[in-house]
Amino acid sequence: MLYAEKHYTVRAHIIKAIAHPVRLFFVEKLAHQEYCVRELTEMVGFDISTVSKHLRVLKHAGIVVDDKRGNQVFYQLRTPCILNFLGCIEGVINSETSTTTCAC
């Protein structure tokens, strides 16, 4: 058996963190500038507790960092290279033929 489960579990955990519409949106927003929880909440229209939990998932995965200033918590993308990955997803969406190559 060639399958090193732990190796792939670690990586899958990180990928899973961005495998949700709201969290994916946050990753893109937080790539350009930092936002506090309330601002992000207004953007997506979910309950603030839901947003807080999504941000915790991203933080735990090492994708974003938080910075508490006053009574606000600002989140920011920690690993900008995640964006390149997202370009790759566009390739999957746009490719029509089999075994297509894409921009990234």
Add this chain to the structure above:
Amino acid sequence: MLYAEKHYTVRAHIIKAIAHPVRLFFVEKLAHQEYCVRELTEMVGFDISTVSKHLRVLKHAGIVVDDKRGNQVFYQLRTPCILNFLGCIEGVINSETSTTTCAC
């Protein structure tokens, strides 16, 4: 609200397809050569029905293609750029400081 839910749902669906240890392993294996279901099953040690369902998830997401030859079904990576994405995940794992840049 700036959040275009459908746009992100489509992309999250694709990412979710590779956000599982076994499927991530398959993506890497199938990038180098095609394998049939039985071969992949032997590699991971799960029930063949479980493996078949994982492959269906990858296929539905447009990440792999299948090719039936005789009574075997061969799977192959359809969008090799997915591999670049995985390099990015290594960056997340290895980065210690905040807002790190990585290779990709």
Add this chain to the structure above:
DNA sequence: CATCTGTTTGGCAATATAGCCAAGCAGATT
């Protein structure tokens, strides 16, 4: 200190996911 804003946490219900087994289907082979 009381209160207001901003955030997190706990708990719950609804839904989705992952694994196995059993059964079904499709080509091969005899």
Add this chain to the structure above:
DNA sequence: AATCTGCTTGGCTATATTGCCAAACAGATG
């Protein structure tokens, strides 16, 4: 046709995820 191998599908249980509400907590401000 019977059977064998290879794969998929259906069904089930266990677990994980996602959303909300309510409550708790932390700084700010009055």
